[in-house]
Amino acid sequence: MDVYLPIANLSVNGLWIVGLGALTGVLSGLFGVGGGFLTTPLLIFYGIPPTVAAASASTQVTGASVSGVLAHGRRKGVDYRMGLVMVGGGVIGAGFGALLFNFFRAIGQIDVVINALYVLLLGSIGLLMAKESVQVIRGTTGTQAKRRRHHPLVANLPWRWRFYGSGLYISPLAPALVGVVVGILTMLMGVGGGFILVPAMLYILGMSANVVVGTSLFNILFVTIATTVMHSLTTRAVDIVLVALLLIGSVSGAQFGSKIAVTAKPEVLRLVLAAIVLLIAFRMLLGLFYEPDEIYTVYPL
Amino acid sequence: MRALFLLIAALFLMGQRDAVLVPEISQHEVKVRQGFTGTELLLFGAILDPGGGAGQGYDIVVVLKGPSEPIRLREKERFAGVWVNAESSDFRSVPSYFAVASSRPIDEIVDQKTAAIYEFGTRYIQLSPSGSFNPEDQMRFALGLVDLKRRQGLYKEDMAGVSITEDVLYQARISMPSNVTTGTYVAETFAISQGRVIASAQSEVEVRKVGLELFVEDSANNHGLLYGLVAVILSVSMGWGAGRLFARL
Numbered sequence: 001m002d003v004y005l006p007i008a009n010l011s012v013n014g015l016w017i018v019g020l021g022a023l024t025g026v027l028s029g030l031f032g033v034g035g036g037f038l039t040t041p042l043l044i045f046y047g048i049p050p051t052v053a054a055a056s057a058s059t060q061v062t063g064a065s066v067s068g069v070l071a072h073g074r075r076k077g078v079d080y081r082m083g084l085v086m087v088g089g090g091v092i093g094a095g096f097g098a099l100l101f102n103f104f105r106a107i108g109q110i111d112v113v114i115n116a117l118y119v120l121l122l123g124s125i126g127l128l129m130a131k132e133s134v135q136v137i138r139g140t141t142g143t144q145a146k147r148r149r150h151h152p153l154v155a156n157l158p159w160r161w162r163f164y165g166s167g168l169y170i171s172p173l174a175p176a177l178v179g180v181v182v183g184i185l186t187m188l189m190g191v192g193g194g195f196i197l198v199p200a201m202l203y204i205l206g207m208s209a210n211v212v213v214g215t216s217l218f219n220i221l222f223v224t225i226a227t228t229v230m231h232s233l234t235t236r237a238v239d240i241v242l243v244a245l246l247l248i249g250s251v252s253g254a255q256f257g258s259k260i261a262v263t264a265k266p267e268v269l270r271l272v273l274a275a276i277v278l279l280i281a282f283r284m285l286l287g288l289f290y291e292p293d294e295i296y297t298v299y300p301l
Numbered sequence: 302m303r304a305l306f307l308l309i310a311a312l313f314l315m316g317q318r319d320a321v322l323v324p325e326i327s328q329h330e331v332k333v334r335q336g337f338t339g340t341e342l343l344l345f346g347a348i349l350d351p352g353g354g355a356g357q358g359y360d361i362v363v364v365l366k367g368p369s370e371p372i373r374l375r376e377k378e379r380f381a382g383v384w385v386n387a388e389s390s391d392f393r394s395v396p397s398y399f400a401v402a403s404s405r406p407i408d409e410i411v412d413q414k415t416a417a418i419y420e421f422g423t424r425y426i427q428l429s430p431s432g433s434f435n436p437e438d439q440m441r442f443a444l445g446l447v448d449l450k451r452r453q454g455l456y457k458e459d460m461a462g463v464s465i466t467e468d469v470l471y472q473a474r475i476s477m478p479s480n481v482t483t484g485t486y487v488a489e490t491f492a493i494s495q496g497r498v499i500a501s502a503q504s505e506v507e508v509r510k511v512g513l514e515l516f517v518e519d520s521a522n523n524h525g526l527l528y529g530l531v532a533v534i535l536s537v538s539m540g541w542g543a544g545r546l547f548a549r550l
Contacts, residue, residue, distance in 0.1 A: 004337040004479060006514040007521055011338045011479030063536030067544030108375045108386040116383075225533050232529025236521050240532050247536055251543035288383050296445040301371040301391065 007239035008052045014245055016046070021060065021249025028064045028250065029257020030264075031273045033198075036061045036191035036224075037122060039246065041280060048242070050111060054190030055231035055238045060246040061192040062224040064254055065217045071258075072214025079211045082163045082175055083218040086197075089176035090223035093183020094230050101188055102234070108299065117189055118284045125195055126277035133270040163207075174205060179219065186227050192220035195277065320359070321349040322500040324490045331477065331508040339479045342506065344402075345472035348492050360403065360410045360493045361463045361471045362421055367398030367455075367508075368484030374446050390442040393429040397482035398455050402462025402473040411496050419491060419498065423447045423456045454478040483508050 003014035020042055024035030036057045043053035072078050104110040161172045178200045182193035197216045201207045207215070231238050261269065327343035344363050371393045378387035403410060407421045417425045424447065430439050450456040455478065463473040486506040491498050510518055520528045 002336055002338045002479075004333065004335055004514060006510065006517040009480055009482070011336075059532050059536050062533060063540035066537050066540030070541065070544055108373075108389060112383070112385045225537075228533050228536075229526065229529040232521065232532065233525040236525060238521065238529065238532050240517060240521075240528070240535065243532055243536060244539075247539045251540050252547070255543060255547035290384075291379075292377055292384050294449065295377050296442075296449050297375050297377075297386070298446070298449065299373045299375060301373055 003241065003245065005048075005052075005239050005242050007237060008048050008242060010047070012046065012048075012242075017242065017245040018249040020046075021246035022253035023249070024060075024246075025064060025250030025253020025255075026257040026260075027253075027273070027276070028068070029254035029259075030261045030269060031257075033192070033194035033273070035064060035250065036186075037118070037189070037195060037277070037280065040190040041118070041284070043242075049237075050114070051235050051237040052239050052242070054114075054188075055228070055235055056242045056246065057190040058186060058192070058224045058227040058231065059238055059243045060250060062221060062228060063243075063247045064250045065192065065221045065224070067251065067254060068217040068258075069214065069221050072217060077211055077214030078218050079163055079207070079215045080218070081161075082168075082207070082211075083215045083222075085172045085175045086179035086182070086215075086219045087222040087226075089179025090183035090186070090219060091226045093180035093185075094187045094223060094226045095183075096180070097184040097187025097227075098230050098234050100184065105299075111297070112288075114189060115284050115288055117185070119281050119288065121185070121196060122277045122281035123285070125199060126274050126281055128199065129270055130274035130278065133267045133274060136267040137271065168205065168207060170205065178204065179223070182219070183223055183226070186223050187230065192224055194220055320492055320494075320500045322490055322492050322502045323347045323349065324488070324502045324504055326488060326504055326506055329504070329506055331481075331506060333481075333483060333508065333510045334512050334514055337479055337514075339477050339481070341474055341476045342488075343472060343474055344488055344490065345470070346490065346502075347470050348468070348500070358494065359465065359468055359499075360405055361465060361473070362401065362403040362407070362410065362419070362491045362493060363463060363473045363475070364420060364489045364491075365398070365400045365475050365486060365506075366396045366420075366489075367482055367486050369394040369396050370482070371395070372446075374442055376442065376445065388438075390434060390439065391431045392443075392446065393431050395428055395446065396426060397484070398477065398486065399423060399426055399450070400457045400459075400475045402459040402475055404461070404463040404465050404471070406460040410493050411498075415496065415498065419489075421491075423451065423458055426456075453480065455480070477508075481508055483510055 001014040002011050004011045020039065024039045027033065027038060028035040039057040039060060040053050043057060044050050069078065101110065104113045159171050159173070160169055162169050178197070182197055185191060185196065186193050194216050197219060198212055201212045201216060202209065228238055324344065324346035331340055348359050371391070372395050373389050373391050375386040375389040377384045380387065401422055403421070407416055411421065416422060420426055426447065428443055428446065430443065447456055462475070463471055465471045486508055487503060488506060489501060489503050492500040
């Protein structure tokens with residue numbers, strides 16, 4: 001089934017794109033991540049221009065996170081106050097991200113920067129997750145025993161607020177800063193940032209575990225909305241036809257994913273996610289050091 | 302019979318010793334709409350000899366060019382083990398599409414100088430490099446660009462792409478991939494005899510988006526905010542709708 005993408009300016013096999021959406025949808029339902037970290041590289045690999053891939057992937061993540069937010073909201077799994085503070089930071093971060101994007105594009109290193117970011121972030125987070133889930137599966141460490149409440153630096157910030165949902169009394173600057181970082185990454189990498197947000201909430205802010213996934217999805221939802229609008233105004237690279245195709249796959253995939261998630265063991269799921277994340281990081285790492293397929297790249301003037 | 306006689310007589314009376322080329326294209330407009338997977342253009346026509354005779358041994362070369370654009374080409378180099386963009390070169394007029402078809406290999410038809418003048422081949426495209434660069438580097442960049450475009454299916458050469466019947470009728474098929482740029486394409490047809498271009502003719506093909514595709518592109522470029530909001534609404538409602546749908550199943 002050939003579908004012409006009016007912004008990407010090329011024709012693709014629609015079924016492949018729907019399948020790709022379904023794959024990331026299953027992942028997002030299973031693990032509570034947006035799946036953008038998988039969509040963007042795969043779209044680029046398929047031949048979609050990188051800017052269009054990143055912009056459209058962030059729009060797709062919006063759709064993939066809606067049903068998750070609703071589901072978590074119904075069982076009080078979203079700390080809206082915390083979420084809003086992070087969204088505030090995220091919107092600022094998306095603005096910074098847009099500036100950085102244009103800067104790196106102007107000096108011609110945007111693809112190298114994006115690749116390096118993927119390797120660094122996915123690599124380190126994948127290793128952390130893998131280590132932890134292996135420990136849990138072997139039963140060598142008590143999961144809850146060693147956990148710190150929150151990072152000492154967070155406690156030093158002034159001007160404290162109460163976050164009832166998360167069970168915290170901390171400065172709103174901490175979640176806002178986390179939001180800024182995630183916003184920048186969303187804009188640069190076309191990812192929702194769930195894979196960095198969840199560990200940051202657990203280990204830096206020390207939020208209670210039952211609101212982490214819901215609040216992360218809430219933040220992802222609004223930051224990707226901001227990113228979509230930002231891309232529409234600056235890069236003009238959101239391809240609505242591509243987004244629709246991805247969504248058909250991912251929204252249905254997400255439902256199946258969440259059904260599997262109920263029955264599977266969480267630590268096994270984490271290990272599988274860690275393996276996928278590491279695999280992509282490794283592929284990207286090779287891309288940095290191996291001679292690329294294309295020595296030359298064209299930038300319109 | 303009489304009409305033919307008049308036509309031949311007219312050609313004689315015009316006093317033209319050179320051949321006349323009458324070109325035509327199967328379609329003067331390529332519509333890019335949903336399901337567009339590229340298209341094939343048929344460029345055909347006739348060579349009329351003033352003497353009315355055939356067997357002069359003509360060769361035909363057809364060049365189809367898309368709208369030009371200025372670009373910057375960056376070259377990756379290994380830097381401390383990592384491949385990063387290093388040098389770059391600007392080209393002021395890079396055709397977004399370039400296809401040449403001929404009845405025989407170009408170097409059997411004309412000499413290099415003539416080929417370069419008429420751009421008979423991807424290596425002769427006038428890319429107008431800018432900036433002070435030594436010729437060797439310039440050549441390397443130009444070759445890299447042409448190679449890249451060729452692998453994207455946007456630059457092509459077909460040395461047996463034109464077939465000539467009875468030294469009068471010719472036809473060439475040139476395909477366009479789905480990733481072509483929209484705009485005005487110019488098709489030039491050249492009749493060549495004994496290494497000399499004896500007649501040429503030009504016609505145009507308009508490649509444009511129509512319907513929904515035009516609307517989407519136009520909205521994205523001119524109404525960015527609205528377009529972004531519509532994209533957001535689409536994705537939120539699809540996500541929400543799927544959630545509701547599956548909850549009932």
